[in-house]
Amino acid sequence: MLRSYLRLILFTLGLLVGVQVPGFIEDYAQRVDAHRLEAEQGLKGFRETAQRFFEGDLDALVAHYRASADPVMRSDAESVAHLVTRNDLMQREWRALQGPWYQRAWHVLAMANPELRQETLTAYSYQLLLKPEAIAWGLACGLLLAWLVESLLLLIGAAAGVGRSKKVQQRHWR
Structure with missing residues (x-):
């Protein structure tokens, strides 16, 4: 009976954690999009200048600024190079989040920008999406957690000899 309750508790815990995954991915995607739009806005004037004088090449604009004799330039x-780099990062992140659900989940889990992931985690509020x-x-996380923990406990118990009757132990030692 205790084992059944433990199974239910583990399943429920996994279920509650699992329903958070899509919400977290969505929050991360919204954060990336907001930063992407902000980076685009920050580059707007420089993009116009690059379009007028360098055929839209922001790297050429930065190179021109670096080669200038004027220390202010x-x-x-x-500053402009930093804005360009930040914009490129946000564009890559945004494109990575445009794929199917499993690609988005893998990206947020394994390849997301650590700074953005931490920012999202810090601001994340738990939600119950239906x-x-x-x-x-x-459901997948609940079943997986319950199955993993129960299997682990059964393996530990089997290694320690817990749960075996004396007849079974004697039969195996013959």
């Missing part, structure tokens, strides 16, 4: 070159995707994640 050279200083601005680093979308089919969240329900599927919850």
Whole structure:
């Protein structure tokens, strides 16, 4: 009976953790999109300048700023280069989050920008989504957690000889 309750508790815990996955992925995607739009806005004026003088090549604009004799222009070159790099990062992150659900999940788990992932985690508020995707994640995580913990406990018990009757032990020692 205790084992059944433990199984239910583990399943419920896994279910509650699993339904958080789609919400976290969605929050991460929204954060990336907001940063992407902010980076685009920050580059808007420089993009126009690059379009007028360098056929839209921001790297050429940065190189021009770096080669300038004016110390103010050279200083601005680093600021613009940082904006370009940040924009490129946000564009890559945004494109990575445009694929199917498993690709988005893998990206957020293994390849996401650590700074953005931590920012999302810090601001994340737990939610109970009742979308089919969240329900599927919850059920899968619940079953997996319950199965893994029960299997681990059974393996430990079997290694320690817990749960075997004396007849079974004697039969195996013959």
